[in-house]
Amino acid sequence: MRAHVEEHHPDLQAVLDHLVSSGGKRVRPVVALLTGIMLGADPERLITLAASIEMLHTATLVHDDLIDGALLRRGIPTVNAQWSPAATVLTGDYIFARAAELAAQTDSVPVMRAFAETLATVVNGEITQLFTSRGLSSRENYYQRIYAKTASMFVLAAKAAALISPVDGDIVEAMRVYGYEVGMAFQVVDDILDFTGEQAQVGKPVASDLRQGLVTLPAIYYQEANPDDEDMQAVLRGEYHNESRLNRLVEAIRQSGAIQLAMEEARRFVARGREAIVALPESPERDALLELGDYIVDRNI
């Protein structure tokens, strides 16, 4: 990634360095790398693919933070907190372009197609969220949202790595399922941590979604168990700007069984992901992919 973002406009260089240094967990490229090594992909193409996926993810985050007006990501200021909206839009576009260049360098048309489809899925999900998702306590809507936002990119990571490997279609399909299930689990846990984490740890305000009217799995479970909670009702009516009522609601959700129920849901996703690949030949990478599920649910950041 660093090699690919060098020698451009100095201001752009500064913000790219900032983004590349800001880290994150790099789970998506890890999934791609483990899958590709396990399945015998060419290392050079595989690394290019992994970098492409992480940059695509980074580009969507840059535009996402602009749209949400988020000021912190991973505990450090977002691009839009420091730059103008114009520069932020263009920075995101530039990272898209670089990600697309890397994807093209895999020399695989199926990878390019998967890449473009994933981008369309992610953006379509953001548009749907922008227009229709506030105040909706629907599990179906929630699963659609987190597929578009997160699991689709995990599918890309696992599937594209299989596509550049010398394997049959049923292995590609197994990896797609793995990516889907593990990606869904990852976002469910992210949404749990949004409630249970501390601001300093997660790097953004606690319950930041609910404070924007977005109802995630812990809140859905809470709403199902407490259909008469008036503060929850208010959020569902679109009234999510009263901070003291929101703080009470967040605390109630944190103390309720909803967190545990959501965590069990995440573990079920992980179990299905493991199931999809457990019959593959034993290898250190397969075992790492199996263990990645535990990391995903047990992490606290």
Place this chain on the structure above:
Amino acid sequence: MRAHVEEHHPDLQAVLDHLVSSGGKRVRPVVALLTGIMLGADPERLITLAASIEMLHTATLVHDDLIDGALLRRGIPTVNAQWSPAATVLTGDYIFARAAELAAQTDSVPVMRAFAETLATVVNGEITQLFTSRGLSSRENYYQRIYAKTASMFVLAAKAAALISPVDGDIVEAMRVYGYEVGMAFQVVDDILDFTGEQAQVGKPVASDLRQGLVTLPAIYYQEANPDDEDMQAVLRGEYHNESRLNRLVEAIRQSGAIQLAMEEARRFVARGREAIVALPESPERDALLELGDYIVDRNI
């Protein structure tokens, strides 16, 4: 293009219909289609490619208008004039994604690479313009800008159509040169029309670039012939907000020989573009590409 933007989110559908209907001259897909038919490309792939290029162009316009705060494009309201910045960013992203999907459907890795490189060139040009191009009266900087902004996309149209055709590398190179020269001419003429056109005709305010401190070829020629014009000096110092002084300057440029000099420059670009393809076997499409140069310099919109 219409077939490819159907059946999505209704609000998004409305804005996509709006964009697809808003027309424009469709010069880039015309270059791709004429090139591909002339060189024997498969019609289905060629049409996909042409749609992909026009959608890539449209996506960059959507973000461009957001960045410039432009309220009119082709005489009708821009997306950002009607929608929030968030929706505008996502609409542009969505059209990028659809363009990338179409490009991937050409099943050509070289086309995908050219597509991704062009996107990087366009965005890098916009970033450079955003940070450094105000008040610069430099021909070199101007040519770099219009290559990034316009000619790069004409290069993509001509070159990618050749890449999916059964032809040798020297023909691909001839088409690249054609795309470059004709694309440069196209933008020079656009910049002339920005001065000579009427708002109702061009669909945006007269001298809209100069009013943002952007110095294009007519202004550069004027500045060379009138180095002591105080209003021009003011623009070069970054003082381009005094409307009456700007109106006087625009009128002076319109009445000067600068327009004619810029037009002669455009004709030289076109002549080099024709030169690149004149030795190709005679065909109706080759003749149309030769004539396209005249259309480009003689148009008044």
